[in-house]
Each structure stands twice: as structure tokens, then as C-alpha cells.
Amino acid sequence: MNGYVLPPSPVASVAVRGIADRFPVRRILCVGRNYPAHAREMGQDPEREAPFFFSKPADAVIDGGVDVPYPSMTHDFHHEIELVVAIARGGADIAADRALEHVYGYGVGVDLTRRDLQTAAKNKGRPWDFAKGFDRSAPIGAIVPAAGIGHPGKGRIQLTVNGQLRQQGDIADMLWSVPEVIAEASRYIALAPGDLIFTGTPAGVAPLLPGDVVVGSVEGVGEVRFRVVGAPSPATA
Ligand code: MN
Numbered sequence: 001m002n003g004y005v006l007p008p009s010p011v012a013s014v015a016v017r018g019i020a021d022r023f024p025v026r027r028i029l030c031v032g033r034n035y036p037a038h039a040r041e042m043g044q045d046p047e048r049e050a051p052f053f054f055s056k057p058a059d060a061v062i063d064g065g066v067d068v069p070y071p072s073m074t075h076d077f078h079h080e081i082e083l084v085v086a087i088a089r090g091g092a093d094i095a096a097d098r099a100l101e102h103v104y105g106y107g108v109g110v111d112l113t114r115r116d117l118q119t120a121a122k123n124k125g126r127p128w129d130f131a132k133g134f135d136r137s138a139p140i141g142a143i144v145p146a147a148g149i150g151h152p153g154k155g156r157i158q159l160t161v162n163g164q165l166r167q168q169g170d171i172a173d174m175l176w177s178v179p180e181v182i183a184e185a186s187r188y189i190a191l192a193p194g195d196l197i198f199t200g201t202p203a204g205v206a207p208l209l210p211g212d213v214v215v216g217s218v219e220g221v222g223e224v225r226f227r228v229v230g231a232p233s234p235a236t237a
Contacts, residue, residue: 009059011024011025012024012025012058012059012060012061013025013061014061014063014086014107014140014142014143014196015063015064015141015142015143016105016142016143016144016145017142017143017144017145017148017222018142023086023104023105023143023194024193024194025058025059025061025194025195025196026058026192026193026194026195027055027058027192027194027195027196028055028056028057028058028060028061028138028195028196028197028198029053029054029055029185029195029196029197029198030053030054030055030056030082030111030132030197030198030200031051031052031053031176031181031197031198031199031200032051032052032053032054032200033046033052033175033200034051034174034175034176034181034199034200034201035169035173035174035175035200035201035202035203036173036175037169037173037202037203038169038200038201038202038203038204038205039175040203041203041204041205046175048175048176050184051175051176051180051181051184051200053185053188054128054129054132055132055133056111056132056133056137056138057133059135060133060134060135060136060137060138061138061139061140061196062136062138062139062140062226063139063140063141063142064108064139064140064141064142064223064224064225064226065225065226066136066139066226067226067227067228067229068112068136068139068226068227068228068229069135069136069228069229069230070208070209070210070228070229070230070231070232070233071112071114071134071135071136071137071233072233073114073117073130073233074114074115074116074117074232074233075116075232075233076114076115076116076207077112077113077114077115077207077208077209077228077232078112078113078114078115078205078206078207078208079110079112079113079159079161079166079167079205079206079208079214079216080110080111080112080113080167080201080205081108081109081110081157081158081159081167081201081202081216081218082108082109082110082111082157082198082199082200082201083106083107083108083109083152083157083171083178083198083199083218083221084106084107084108084109084140084143084196084197084198084199085103085106085178085181085182085196085197085199086103086104086105086106086107086143086195086196087102087103087104087182087191087192087193087194087195087196087197088102088103088104088105088193089101089102089193090102090190090191090192090193090195091186091190091191092186092187092189092190092191093186093187094182094183094186094191095183096177096179096180096182096183097179099178099179099180099182099183099186100146100151100178100179100182102182102191103146103151103178103182104143104145104146104193105143105144105145105146105147105148105149106143106144106146106149106151106152106218106221107140107141107142107143107144107196107221107222107224108140108141108216108217108218108221108222108223108224109138109139109140109141109196109198109216109224110138110139110140110159110214110216110224110226111132111137111138111198111201112134112136112137112138112139112208113131113132113137113205114130114131114132114134115131115205115207117130117131118131118132138196138198139224139226140196140224141216141222141223141224141225142222144221144222149220149221151178152171152218152219152220152221153171153172153177153178154170154171154172155170155171155172155218155219155220155221156168156169156170156217156218156219157169157170157171157202157216157217157218157219158216158217159204159214159215159216159217160214160215160216161206161208161212161213161214162212162213163213166204166206167201167202167203167204167205167206167216168202168203168204169202169203170202171199171218173202174199174200175200176199176200178199181197181199182197185197208228209228209232210228210229210230210231210232211227211228211229212227212228213225213226213227214226214227214228
């Protein structure tokens with residue numbers, strides 16, 4: 001057993017485009033309200049306050065193409081299309097003008113959200129963990145190394161459900177850019193190789209239902225697609 005009383009969990013990972021080796025996931029950080037139009041639809045002023053973060057467990061990741069079961073304990077299961085940054089080199093107090101040196105590459109992810117639980121948590125001042133960090137809550141398409149595509153600063157980001165456009169924006173509209181997000185996160189925690197950062201979602205978040213086919217993309221990066229399966233949890237009193 002090599003010193004553990006139980007078999008250690010497998011390393012969570014995401015596919016890398018074009019090669020068999022996978023990106024090992026250490027931690028998933030997510031930025032809240034990073035596009036002005038989404039901040040407004042969530043009832044907030046899109047002021048340029050310092051970005052705030054929440055997290056998902058590493059093993060919430062799944063590859064694009066894997067079915068997503070409709071999660072338990074919600075009746076308002078939402079999509080949030082996001083550019084994902086994959087960190088190759090760690091560090092604390094990273095300067096924004098050096099931040100891109102820490103990036104391995106980029107992916108397209110969906111920050112799946114139990115919106116009803118999130119709203120209840122907000123109203124009670126409680127943590128968002130079970131609204132955001134549930135099983136299979138982070139589908140991500142294959143990560144593309146920055147060595148191949150550079151560091152995208154603009155490009156269309158969109159999400160369709162059953163072929164109908166639900167979310168659209170441009171990653172240039174982010175209130176906090178990728179270098180700024182990396183710098184700010186690293187003021188609070190030391191980043192490390194394998195960290196993923198979801199950089200926030202444009203406007204148009206909306207509910208998903210079993211049978212829905214979701215396709216998200218970021219111009220110049222790639223796409224993610226999955227199908228929602230199963231059935232909503234039974235109504236609760
Ligand atoms: Mn999000």
C-alpha cells in the first residue's frame with residue numbers, strides 16, 4: 001500500500017489536444033462576475049472591484065464528451081461558459097506582467113451551477129460549495145498549450161443548447177484579464193502546477209434539462225460539448 005491506509009484517489013486530469021498525455025489537475029479556482037453584462041444579470045453593479053474567487057474540487061473535472069448527470073438537490077441547474085487557464089508554473093505574489101509565463105495553456109470549460117442553492121446560500125451568507133463544487137460540475141474540452149496558440153486576449157465566447165445560442169460575449173470584455181486574475185489569486189494562495197482557473201462567464205446563464213446538448217466555444221482556443229442525462233431530483237417540500 002506504500003504507506004497509505006486506503007488506496008489514494010486517482011489523479012484528476014483533463015485531456016490535452018493532440019497528445020496522449022493529460023494535464024494533471026491540482027486545484028480549480030473560479031472567478032465570480034468577471035463580465036459586466038453577467039454581473040448585471042445577477043443583480044450586481046459591474047464595478048471593477050477586485051476579483052473574488054471560489055473553488056471546486058479537482059475531481060469535479062470531466063473531459064468534454066462525457067455525459068453530465070442532472071445533479072441531485074436542485075431544480076435550477078445552470079450553464080456558465082468560461083475560458084479556463086491551465087497553470088504550469090506555480091508561485092505566490094506573481095506580478096501581472098510576468099503572469100503569462102506561468103500558463104501552460106487554455107481550455108473551454110463550463111462552470112455548472114445549482115443556481116437555486118447558490119441563491120439560498122447568498123441570501124443566508126453561507127458558503128457556495130454545494131452550489132458550485134458538486135460531482136462533474138466542471139466539464140472542460142481538451143487543453144491547448146499556449147506554445148501552439150499564444151495567449152488569447154480577445155475572441156468570441158459562446159454557448160449553445162440544442163443548437164440555440166444562449167450565451168455570447170468576447171473574452172476581451174473580462175473586467176479582469178487573465179494576467180490580472182493570476183496575479184490577484186496568487187496574492188491569497190500560492191499557485192502550483194496543475195491549477196486551473198475558470199475566468200468567469202458572459203451574460204445569458206440559464207437552466208439545463210435532461211437531454212440537452214451543450215456546446216461551448218472560445219474563438220482561437222477550442223470547444224467543449226456534453227449531454228445532460230438522467231432526471232431532475234424529485235420535488236422537495
Ligand atoms: Mn462561473
